[in-house]
Amino acid sequence: MSSRGSPALQKRELGATGALISAVGLGGMLLSIQGRPPHAAAIELIRHAVSEGITLVDTADAYCLDDSEQGHNLRLLREALRGSDQVWVITKVGCTRPGGAWRVDARPERLIQAAEQSLTALGREPIDLLQLHAPDSRVPFAESVGALAELVRAGKVRHVGLSNVSANQIAEARAITPIVSVQNRFNLHDRSVETNGVLDYCTKHRITLFAHSPFGGAQNAPELGLSRLSQEAKRRKVSAYRLVLAWLLAKSPAVVPLFGARRLDSVSDSARATRLGLSPEDVQAIDQLLAPRASG
Ligand SMILES: NC(=O)c1ccc[n+]([C@@H]2O[C@H](COP(=O)([O-])OP(=O)(O)OC[C@H]3O[C@@H](n4cnc5c(N)ncnc54)[C@H](OP(=O)(O)O)[C@@H]3O)[C@@H](O)[C@H]2O)c1
Numbered sequence: 001m002s003s004r005g006s007p008a009l010q011k012r013e014l015g016a017t018g019a020l021i022s023a024v025g026l027g028g029m030l031l032s033i034q035g036r037p038p039h040a041a042a043i044e045l046i047r048h049a050v051s052e053g054i055t056l057v058d059t060a061d062a063y064c065l066d067d068s069e070q071g072h073n074l075r076l077l078r079e080a081l082r083g084s085d086q087v088w089v090i091t092k093v094g095c096t097r098p099g100g101a102w103r104v105d106a107r108p109e110r111l112i113q114a115a116e117q118s119l120t121a122l123g124r125e126p127i128d129l130l131q132l133h134a135p136d137s138r139v140p141f142a143e144s145v146g147a148l149a150e151l152v153r154a155g156k157v158r159h160v161g162l163s164n165v166s167a168n169q170i171a172e173a174r175a176i177t178p179i180v181s182v183q184n185r186f187n188l189h190d191r192s193v194e195t196n197g198v199l200d201y202c203t204k205h206r207i208t209l210f211a212h213s214p215f216g217g218a219q220n221a222p223e224l225g226l227s228r229l230s231q232e233a234k235r236r237k238v239s240a241y242r243l244v245l246a247w248l249l250a251k252s253p254a255v256v257p258l259f260g261a262r263r264l265d266s267v268s269d270s271a272r273a274t275r276l277g278l279s280p281e282d283v284q285a286i287d288q289l290l291a292p293r294a295s296g
Contacts, residue, residue: 028073
């Protein structure tokens with residue numbers, strides 16, 4: 001197996017590729033959308049994540065304020081990661097930001113164009129892993145996936161992944177091209193991957209399941225400190241954030257959470273979650289804590 005990066009953090013295999021990535025990754029979205037930190041602070045934060053042993057960063061061409069600065073987050077990563085070849089940069093195409101809104105556009109010609117622009121913005125060829133941001137209800141799913149497969153054949157993309165998909169869609173895509181990852185929401189408030197077959201499918205077929213928005217997004221994240229988990233976290237002398245990431249990691253060897261951050265402390269704390277191993281009994285106890293309580 002080839003390994004890139006610091007040995008300090010637990011690593012997980014990317015799909016069944018043999019490549020190792022840090023068991024948690026930094027999501028770049030908050031560094032480029034509304035409420036983002038100043039440029040220099042964003043660069044510092046990305047470099048801080050690398051210094052903490054993180055070798056996986058998730059981005060998308062749509063992480064920007066609006067379409068006029070498409071690729072903002074990719075350019076930020078290009079600048080911050082100069083000389084950090086050990087870091088895997090995984091990106092997505094298939095969304096646009098007209099006037100700052102989020103729109104899915106997964107027409108094959110648009111995906112190819114967006115991938116070409118992403119290559120230029122990132123300054124790396126091939127792209128380590130290109131993910132379809134979301135299926136487009138106006139486009140046959142197989143055509144969107146076919147465009148990504150074409151980019152692999154052209155040598156512009158190493159691996160293909162999907163995002164915001166069902167187990168049936170993963171199976172449909174795998175008939176077209178190898179799929180190494182799926183990026184779906186997985187957090188305390190949305191555990192649908194545990195019941196809709198996606199987690200089981202990914203585990204069975206050795207597909208990495210990137211758990212996006214592990215704290216429920218920037219707006220919900222502060223509430224985690226007040227959640228039912230916080231007592232348990234206190235007992236273990238860790239933050240509730242670290243406990244959530246460890247709980248996600250313990251769900252399956254396929255899971256790799258992608259957390260967002262704007263503060264250096266958030267990065268340092270979340271990175272350490274990979275050192276907090278939870279037993280199946282611990283996971284069960286946390287699941288019970290999260291179960292809805294009977295009223296009356
Ligand atoms: N594929 C998709 O459709 C999709 C959709 C959404 C997100 N994503 C991916 O998932 C990533 C994460 O999502 P997200 O950033 O929206 O939400 P998130 O990771 O659930 O929450 C981010 C918030 O958590 C806080 N935080 C992180 N670690 C912390 C710690 N140890 N202690 C206290 N607070 C902590 C951060 O606070 P500070 O800001 O104060 O540091 C930040 O505001 C994105 O960057 C993106 O890569 C993908």
